[in-house]
Amino acid sequence: DSGVTQTPKHLITATGQRVTLRCSPRSGDLSVYWYQQSLDQGLQFLIQYYNGEERAKGNILERFSAQQFPDLHSELNLSSLELGDSALYFCASSAHIQGLKEQFFGPGTRLTVL
Amino acid sequence: AQTVTQSQPEMSVQEAETVTLSCTYDTSESDYYLFWYKQPPSRQMILVIRQEAYKQQNATENRFSVNFQKAAKSFSLKISDSQLGDAAMYFCAYRSAGDDKIIFGKGTRLHILP
Numbered sequence: 001d002s003g004v005t006q007t008p009k010h011l012i013t014a015t016g017q018r019v020t021l022r023c024s025p026r027s028g029d030l031s032v033y034w035y036q037q038s039l040d041q042g043l044q045f046l047i048q049y050y051n052g053e054e055r056a057k058g059n060i061l062e063r064f065s066a067q068q069f070p071d072l073h074s075e076l077n078l079s080s081l082e083l084g085d086s087a088l089y090f091c092a093s094s095a096h097i098q099g100l101k102e103q104f105f106g107p108g109t110r111l112t113v114l
Numbered sequence: 115a116q117t118v119t120q121s122q123p124e125m126s127v128q129e130a131e132t133v134t135l136s137c138t139y140d141t142s143e144s145d146y147y148l149f150w151y152k153q154p155p156s157r158q159m160i161l162v163i164r165q166e167a168y169k170q171q172n173a174t175e176n177r178f179s180v181n182f183q184k185a186a187k188s189f190s191l192k193i194s195d196s197q198l199g200d201a202a203m204y205f206c207a208y209r210s211a212g213d214d215k216i217i218f219g220k221g222t223r224l225h226i227l228p
Contacts (some may be wrong), residue, residue, distance in 0.1 A: 002158070031214065043205065043218040052203060056215055094214070102217060105159035 001025065004106035006091050012112045018079040024082045025072055025093030031055070032074040033094075033103060034066055038087035049074055081113045115140045118208050120219035127196045130228050134181075135191045135222050137206030145211035148182065149190045153221070154202040162204070165189065167211075193224075201226045 003026035007049055026033050034046040036059075037077040045058035049068035060066075063081075068074045078085060087112050117140045127133035139148070150162040165173045167181050172180050177194045193200055206219040 023205050029211045033215070035216075045215040045217070047212050057211070058215055082138075090159060101214065102161065102164070106163075108159075110157075 002104040002106060004091060004093050004104050005019050006089075006106040006109050008109060009107065010110045010112070012114065013081060014114055015083060017081050017113075018077065019081065019111065021076040021078070021089050021091075021111070023074045023076070023093075023106060024073070025091075026104055029093035029095050030072065031094045031101070031105070032068055032072070034060075034074070034093040035074050035090040035092065035105075037090060037108070038084075043090075046076070075103055078111070080083030083113050086111055086113045116208055116210065116217050118206050118217055120222050121204050122222045123208045123220070124223045126224065126227055127193075129196055129198060132192060132194045133196055133224065135193075135204050135206075135224065136192040137189045137191070138185050139172060139189060139206070139208050141187070141208065141210070143175045143212075147211065148180075148214070149207040149209070150191045151180070151182070151205040151218075152187075152200075153200075153205065159205075163191065170221055188201050188211035196226050198226050198228065201222055202225060220221075 005010045016100045030051045030097045033048045035045045046060040066076045085107040088108045090108045091106045094101040125208045142215045146167045148165045163175045165175045175216045205221045208217045
């Protein structure tokens with residue numbers, strides 16, 4: 001158990017809908033990262049938040065957005081869902097320290113868009 | 115842009131034997147970190163081993179060791195005394211020291227034959 005929790009574990013929805021994925025980082029970790037794992041694109045970095053502020057952006061679609069709340073949990077919002085958004089979405093967290101900042105991954109949320 | 119390449123989509127090894135998974139990467143930076151992650155059928159991403167680019171000594175974690183060749187930009191993973199529980203997808207990954215996002219390879223699926 002990495003200490004990172006994600007809810008829900010599974011989500012099935014229809015095209016055009018909007019969903020919210022939730023992540024609670026390890027106690028004390030200020031950074032939260034979101035990754036998408038799909039069959040065709042592999043594992044890709046989406047976005048990072050540090051202590052409530054957006055820190056880095058990767059291959060995140062404009063239909064997707066995220067935020068980190070004062071209690072440090074984060075939510076990833078996916079809207080106008082398409083079939084191709086079906087994927088495993090991982091959240092990871094790390095302590096913001098210099099040097100090797102190991103990222104601990106949550107169990108993921110499996111999103112299926114029908 | 116940095117890239118990570120795993121040229122072996124699938125590999126098989128007999129239980130108790132040794133197997134080596136290959137990984138090459140491309141970067142113009144001199145300070146970075148390399149990782150091997152394991153993803154078993156549970157989908158959890160588990161850090162197996164990590165290597166700091168400034169360290170010449172190859173990292174070792176029990177039965178797992180790496181062969182880090184910085185000039186060749188090669189980072190292979192050796193698993194000794196393979197066990198059934200080692201069956202998983204293995205991802206090679208890169209992170210710049212000045213960045214937080216992790217760049218993953220496409221993965222190698224490892225099968226352990228009893």
